[in-house]
Amino acid sequence: MKIIILGAGQVGTSVAESLVSEANDITVIDQEPERLSHLQDTLDLRTVAGNAASPSVLAEAGAADADLLIAVTQSDQTNLCACRIAKTLFNLPTRIARVRSTDFVQHPELLDEQNFAVDFSLCPEQIVTDYIVKLVEFPEALQVLEFAQGKVTLVAVRAFEGGPLVGHPLQEIRTHIPQVDARVAAIYRRDTPIIPEGDTIIEPGDEVFCLAATENIRRVMRELRRGDRPVKRIMIAGGGNIGFRLSRAMEERCQVKVIERDKRRAGWLARHLNDTLVLNGDATDERLLEAENIDGMDMFLALTNDDENNIMSALLAKRMGAARVLALINRRAYVDLVQAGEIDIAISPAQTSIGTLLAHVRRGDVAAVHSLRRGAAEALEIVAHGDAKSSQIVGRRVGEIKLPKGVTLAALVRTETQPEAAASGALGWVPGHRVIITHHETLVAPDDHVIVFAVSKRLVPKVEKLFQVGFGFF
Amino acid sequence: MSNAPAVLRIFGLIALIFSATMTLPLAVSWWLHDGAERVYRESLAVTLAAGALLWLATRRHTEELKVRDGFLLVVLVWMGLPAVATLPLLLYFPAMSFTDAYFETVSGLTASGATVVEGLDKLPFSINLWRAEMVWLGGMGLIVLAVAILPLLGVGGRQIFKAEAPGPMKEAKLTPRMAETAKGLWLVYGAISAACFAGYSWAGMSWNDALIHTFTTMGLGGFSSHDASFGFWNSPRIEAVAILFMTLAGMNFATHFLVLHRRSLKPYAIDPEVKGYLLVTFGSVLGVALYLWQKGTYPDLAEALRYAAFNVVSIATTTGYTNTDYNLWPMFAPLWMLFLSSFATCSGSTGGGIKMVRAFLLYKQVFRELLRAMHPAAVTPLKLGGETVPNAISFAVLAFGFMYMVSIVSLTLALSASGLDIVTAFSAAVASINNVGPGLNRVGPATTYASLSDFQTWVCTLGMLVGRLEIFTLLVVLTPAFWRK
Numbered sequence: 016m017k018i019i020i021l022g023a024g025q026v027g028t029s030v031a032e033s034l035v036s037e038a039n040d041i042t043v044i045d046q047e048p049e050r051l052s053h054l055q056d057t058l059d060l061r062t063v064a065g066n067a068a069s070p071s072v073l074a075e076a077g078a079a080d081a082d083l084l085i086a087v088t089q090s091d092q093t094n095l096c097a098c099r100i101a102k103t104l105f106n107l108p109t110r111i112a113r114v115r116s117t118d119f120v121q122h123p124e125l126l127d128e129q130n131f132a133v134d135f136s137l138c139p140e141q142i143v144t145d146y147i148v149k150l151v152e153f154p155e156a157l158q159v160l161e162f163a164q165g166k167v168t169l170v171a172v173r174a175f176e177g178g179p180l181v182g183h184p185l186q187e188i189r190t191h192i193p194q195v196d197a198r199v200a201a202i203y204r205r206d207t208p209i210i211p212e213g214d215t216i217i218e219p220g221d222e223v224f225c226l227a228a229t230e231n232i233r234r235v236m237r238e239l240r241r242g243d244r245p246v247k248r249i250m251i252a253g254g255g256n257i258g259f260r261l262s263r264a265m266e267e268r269c270q271v272k273v274i275e276r277d278k279r280r281a282g283w284l285a286r287h288l289n290d291t292l293v294l295n296g297d298a299t300d301e302r303l304l305e306a307e308n309i310d311g312m313d314m315f316l317a318l319t320n321d322d323e324n325n326i327m328s329a330l331l332a333k334r335m336g337a338a339r340v341l342a343l344i345n346r347r348a349y350v351d352l353v354q355a356g357e358i359d360i361a362i363s364p365a366q367t368s369i370g371t372l373l374a375h376v377r378r379g380d381v382a383a384v385h386s387l388r389r390g391a392a393e394a395l396e397i398v399a400h401g402d403a404k405s406s407q408i409v410g411r412r413v414g415e416i417k418l419p420k421g422v423t424l425a426a427l428v429r430t431e432t433q434p435e436a437a438a439s440g441a442l443g444w445v446p447g448h449r450v451i452i453t454h455h456e457t458l459v460a461p462d463d464h465v466i467v468f469a470v471s472k473r474l475v476p477k478v479e480k481l482f483q484v485g486f487g488f489f
Numbered sequence: 490m491s492n493a494p495a496v497l498r499i500f501g502l503i504a505l506i507f508s509a510t511m512t513l514p515l516a517v518s519w520w521l522h523d524g525a526e527r528v529y530r531e532s533l534a535v536t537l538a539a540g541a542l543l544w545l546a547t548r549r550h551t552e553e554l555k556v557r558d559g560f561l562l563v564v565l566v567w568m569g570l571p572a573v574a575t576l577p578l579l580l581y582f583p584a585m586s587f588t589d590a591y592f593e594t595v596s597g598l599t600a601s602g603a604t605v606v607e608g609l610d611k612l613p614f615s616i617n618l619w620r621a622e623m624v625w626l627g628g629m630g631l632i633v634l635a636v637a638i639l640p641l642l643g644v645g646g647r648q649i650f651k652a653e654a655p656g657p658m659k660e661a662k663l664t665p666r667m668a669e670t671a672k673g674l675w676l677v678y679g680a681i682s683a684a685c686f687a688g689y690s691w692a693g694m695s696w697n698d699a700l701i702h703t704f705t706t707m708g709l710g711g712f713s714s715h716d717a718s719f720g721f722w723n724s725p726r727i728e729a730v731a732i733l734f735m736t737l738a739g740m741n742f743a744t745h746f747l748v749l750h751r752r753s754l755k756p757y758a759i760d761p762e763v764k765g766y767l768l769v770t771f772g773s774v775l776g777v778a779l780y781l782w783q784k785g786t787y788p789d790l791a792e793a794l795r796y797a798a799f800n801v802v803s804i805a806t807t808t809g810y811t812n813t814d815y816n817l818w819p820m821f822a823p824l825w826m827l828f829l830s831s832f833a834t835c836s837g838s839t840g841g842g843i844k845m846v847r848a849f850l851l852y853k854q855v856f857r858e859l860l861r862a863m864h865p866a867a868v869t870p871l872k873l874g875g876e877t878v879p880n881a882i883s884f885a886v887l888a889f890g891f892m893y894m895v896s897i898v899s900l901t902l903a904l905s906a907s908g909l910d911i912v913t914a915f916s917a918a919v920a921s922i923n924n925v926g927p928g929l930n931r932v933g934p935a936t937t938y939a940s941l942s943d944f945q946t947w948v949c950t951l952g953m954l955v956g957r958l959e960i961f962t963l964l965v966v967l968t969p970a971f972w973r974k
Contacts, residue, residue: 275868285868286877294866303866 602711
């Protein structure tokens with residue numbers, strides 16, 4: 016696929032990194048030649064220096080025969096303008112733009128074909144915020160990811176001594192919580208993946224990926240840890256875009272304190288937040304943390320732009336008694352360095368926000384992609400097309416499908432259609448989706464959303480190939 | 490003051506407009522032959538002549554008014570027009586002193602409702618109408634009326650408008666042009682008054698009583714044409730109508746304007762004052778009703794609720810109607826009602842007191858200081874209804890709150906020094922400054938202010954003016970710096 020990426024910032028670079036390995040032709044446009052030369056040195060791609068919203072620069076980057084435009088420059092206006100140009104002048108088929116301003120988001124009609132011609136818009140800050148909100152809701156989880164519009168949830172949990180299932184074989188989960196259907200998709204023990212079987216025993220310290228219908232996920236997590244208490248008090252270091260959005264999302268549910276260093280920004284935050292206590296000061300100042308009861312906080316979130324600052328303030332907060340600490344870390348090397356140490360959760364904003372974008376790039380009908388373990392593993396939601404003749408998936412039982420080693424079909428989400436329900440004569444039936452946790456005997460039907468877990472990213476092309484529909488389908 | 494002639498010229502014009510308001514009782518008196526026609530004819534002639542002379546003498550001074558001139562004009566209007574308005578009273582009651590007549594007209598124009606006149610039932614209709622009409626005019630504001638009718642005040646008029654408008658945030662304008670804003674406010678005022686008149690007529694008042702009580706309900710003034718006030722009818726239905734329209738008049742008319750203009754009830758929900766006002770008022774109604782019931786004043790809960798509802802709403806909105814002598818209630822209830830009168834009504838309403846918005850801001854200021862004591866690093870802007878209140882306004886509100894206390898204390902001291910008992914002195918001071926009308930004991934709901942000495946009457950008159958002009962407008966004119974060039 017030929018892809019043009021506008022902007023070589025955090026998101027642009029991460030997108031390029033993830034896509035370059037998947038045999039795509041990538042061209043990156045940016046105004047800063049230095050950033051581009053750095054990118055060209057490390058990755059196998061082409062770069063063009065210039066204004067991303069100029070027709071000649073886009074033409075030079077090969078917009079005429081490109082398949083996908085990803086506009087992720089700093090400026091909303093540049094991104095929108097580039098999409099319009101790509102549509103009008105080059106008839107470029109798919110255009111994705113980063114739109115940060117909520118002003119634009121409130122008027123979706125501006126993005127349609129007649130106007131800015133954006134097929135898909137994303138706001139990385141909002142994606143990261145939503146992701147952190149999930150982590151606050153499930154304080155025991157390392158990652159919380161949703162599939163099929165939130166019907167199915169995948170959580171990563173560190174198993175603890177004292178969890179009812181810890182130290183027992185996996186198959187006992189059915190006797191522990193008989194009314195709940197759940198699936199353990201993978202276990203990482205000291206960073207090595209283990210493919211879970213019925214007799215696998217979970218040890219304390221294992222990172223366990225569980226999948227279940229969203230309403231059951233709390234029950235499942237309680238099997239692996241003693242229930243942590245719900246988060247009631249949080250402290251946020253850094254009142255930037257993410258800090259502000261998170262405070263606004265959480266202030267009605269719990270007590271929120273935000274520490275912001277810049278006086279004017281602190282004033283702005285205080286004016287735009289209702290129930291949040293805005294503090295003007297430095298999050299690495301232990302006297303301030305102490306005065307503001309850091310030891311009573313259920314969660315401390317370091318969300319400034321500065322990796323080092325986030326790490327230091329999170330470490331300090333943890334040392335001073337915050338129950339759980341979370342740090343936003345852009346550099347991948349740092350993420351691996353600190354996670355599982357003192358800092359409970361390290362989040363890479365680029366990795367987090369990239370999944371939604373990747374779903375549009377992947378071949379086949381991919382509805383969602385989530386990076387796991389800082390991009391090492393991946394969970395995908397793929398729509399199974401075709402029939403028993405044309406597809407290697409549809410019409411088969413899960414036990415019969417030849418999956419590459421390290422790939423798990425974890426669940427199906429089936430859209431119930433009217434005739435079937437009428438035939439079964441079910442009363443009180445409402446149209447909707449049914450979540451099916453797969454077992455050996457589960458039959459895959461056409462148009463099922465299949466949730467696939469791959470322990471390594473290298474397996475993803477194989478998974479895509481598996482889901483491709485043969486010629487018979489056409 | 491180089492601009493004094495220009496101020497006098499506009500004052501002359503306003504006096505001319507004001508004389509026109511005398512034509513209403515004149516026409517009514519002529520129509521009904523109630524024997525007071527001569528009084529109005531003479532008053533009208535005198536006022537017209539005086540206004541015209543003043544205007545003729547200063548007609549060449551058409552300079553634009555400055556901020557200072559604005560204050561002077563407002564004070565002049567609010568002190569001068571009541572003097573003019575005493576004419577019909579002085580002519581009709583030859584025995585009445587100017588002190589009492591001036592008290593009565595100030596009480597009318599400031600929409601207080603305290604009276605020195607006894608035997609209201611026997612008065613000609615037109616005299617009662619004149620008293621009520623003053624309340625109606627003064628309720629919305631004399632300057633607002635002038636601005637709406639005369640385009641003469643120009644840019645400087647904005648300052649004058651601000652000097653009279655009740656409430657701390659005077660910058661809000663409904664329309665780009667001030668004259669349009671003033672017209673809009675009077676139009677809404679007129680429309681709700683019409684509805685009130687219809688309500689009273691439906692509830693069983695005669696048309697002339699309905700007219701008088703519409704005027705005094707909408708202005709939140711509380712003059713009645715009966716000594717027994719609403720006790721005269723003893724009708725829950727009439728009282729319910731009164732409660733409804735007193736409650737409406739206690740809200741910001743700018744909010745009513747938006748509601749009528751946009752044909753949606755949403756502005757009521759957005760207005761941060763409305764919620765507090767309704768909650769405090771009707772919460773107090775319930776509380777007082779339960780208290781009276783529990784104390785055995787009214788053995789029947791429904792009866793307790795009826796009397797509590799009418800009197801609490803009437804005093805909280807600074808109207809001053811009564812349907813029973815609440816002076817006989819256990820002391821807590823009337824004190825609580827007077828306390829409510831000092832802050833319950835909204836800014837931009839026709840009510841008195843410090844207004845709900847200032848009470849909010851004062852309360853939030855206290856809360857902010859507490860927060861700052863606990864979190865020295867906290868950034869704490871003062872917010873009201875989602876908007877940040879500039880520090881300049883919150884300081885002004887603090888100073889206002891302080892001066893309000895000072896006014897009440899000094900008036901109470903002055904009255905008690907002159908020989909009044911402390912309850913009478915305190916309640917008269919509070920009732921005057923809040924523009925409520927009736928106080929307690931000697932100035933209670935069953936009596937009038939007629940028993941006060943001349944000195945005490947003047948103190949109360951001053952209190953009503955201070956309260957209506959929200960202290961500072963009057964104080965500014967009294968500072969030496971104001972008169973320095």
